Amino acid sequence: MNALLLQSALRPCIPSYSYNYGCCLREPLRKGISGCLLQNKMNHSGLDSDGREFNNSDEMWREQVGDQSKKTEWYTKGVSYWQGVEATVDGVLGGYGHVNDADIRGSEAFLNTLLSERFPETSMSRHLVALDCGSGIGRVTKNLLIRYFNEVDLQEPVSHFLEAARENLAPENVTVSDSHKAVNFFCLPLQDFTPDVQRYDCIWIQWCIGHLSDEDLVSFFKRAKAGLKPNGFFVLKENIARSGFVLDKEDKSITRSDSYFKELFNQCGLHIWKMKDQSGFPDELFAVKMYALVTEMPKRATRSSMRRSRNRPGLIK
Numbered sequence: 007m008n009a010l011l012l013q014s015a016l017r018p019c020i021p022s023y024s025y026n027y028g029c030c031l032r033e034p035l036r037k038g039i040s041g042c043l044l045q046n047k048m049n050h051s052g053l054d055s056d057g058r059e060f061n062n063s064d065e066m067w068r069e070q071v072g073d074q075s076k077k078t079e080w081y082t083k084g085v086s087y088w089q090g091v092e093a094t095v096d097g098v099l100g101g102y103g104h105v106n107d108a109d110i111r112g113s114e115a116f117l118n119t120l121l122s123e124r125f126p127e128t129s130m131s132r133h134l135v136a137l138d139c140g141s142g143i144g145r146v147t148k149n150l151l152i153r154y155f156n157e158v159d160l161q162e163p164v165s166h167f168l169e170a171a172r173e174n175l176a177p178e179n180v181t182v183s184d185s186h187k188a189v190n191f192f193c194l195p196l197q198d199f200t201p202d203v204q205r206y207d208c209i210w211i212q213w214c215i216g217h218l219s220d221e222d223l224v225s226f227f228k229r230a231k232a233g234l235k236p237n238g239f240f241v242l243k244e245n246i247a248r249s250g251f252v253l254d255k256e257d258k259s260i261t262r263s264d265s266y267f268k269e270l271f272n273q274c275g276l277h278i279w280k281m282k283d284q285s286g287f288p289d290e291l292f293a294v295k296m297y298a299l300v301t302e303m304p305k306r307a308t309r310s311s312m313r314r315s316r317n318r319p320g321l322i323k
């Protein structure tokens with residue numbers, strides 16, 4: 007999802023679009039298939055960046071990663087796309103460097119809520135560790151995670167991005183105390199990465215999960231669950247298609263709909279603890295959602311406990 011952001015520089019033949027991570031996708035062009043966007047079990051219909059329709063995601067995945075050579079090609083092209091992009095904020099944001107501030111503000115508000123609810127008593131004393139997945143040049147770590155977490159590890163398959171991250175996060179280039187630092191820089195793709203067991207309070211995955219097939223996405227989250235400390239959580243921040251999916255043929259990524267993601271979370275054995283929409287982005291971009299995901303079912307006040315408390319006798323003053 008590279009250029010994940012979508013864009014703007016509209017193609018002449020298409021009335022209005024968005025770009026995926028890096029490429030042109032026209033989100034709204036669903037006229038022909040909107041009537042059949044019924045979503046059965048992983049049966050999301052979708053479009054590719056040329057406007058071609060797929061009846062369901064299985065059909066698309068069979069075509070894109072259906073055997074080992076196709077799969078290798080999918081992942082090689084995805085990384086190659088980014089290898090040709092300059093290691094700057096504007097580069098990793100697909101020419102939308104100006105959304106960085108709004109993005110970080112939205113993420114920070116969400117993260118504050120999560121940390122204060124998840125670690126209320128310990129926010130000052132707990133040694134917090136985060137993992138920044140598909141970190142690019144370390145934009146999210148530098149602007150956000152490093153201020154809240156004592157240690158941050160970065161995972162990124164494109165070596166010139168990771169080298170830029172190392173530089174951007176060198177002690178002399180960050181304005182945080184010595185007790186907050188970027189520690190490990192893992193140069194490999196998410197589908198081949200397994201986080202260390204119980205190392206992380208937060209695993210942050212932003213604008214990169216669209217590069218993974220459904221199968222590899224589910225497999226990654228299942229492995230990564232073991233990388234969370236007790237009470238740890240995932241944050242997935244992603245572009246959201248209005249329905250089904252949009253395949254970006256240039257950078258080999260897909261933008262999934264909210265219901266598509268929810269089915270995948272279910273397959274991962276993850277629960278949505280909180281979610282929030284990103285605001286303040288230009289209209290031509292895909293909508294962006296932040297999901298906080300946990301391994302256990304979030305506790306909710308049940309109807310009967312609410313009824314009990316409502317009926318509990320009150321003090322007569």
Ligand SMILES: C[S@@+](CC[C@H](N)C(=O)[O-])C[C@H]1O[C@@H](n2cnc3c(N)ncnc32)[C@H](O)[C@@H]1O
Pocket residue numbers: 007008009010011027081084085088098099100139140141142143144145146162163164167194195196197212213214217218
């Ligand atoms: C749009 S950039 C986002 C970078 C960063 N997360 C940010 O928000 O600034 C997408 C990133 O996904 C990375 N990427 C591409 N394929 C990947 C894969 N298979 N696994 C993990 N990351 C991947 C790219 O190299 C790139 O750094």
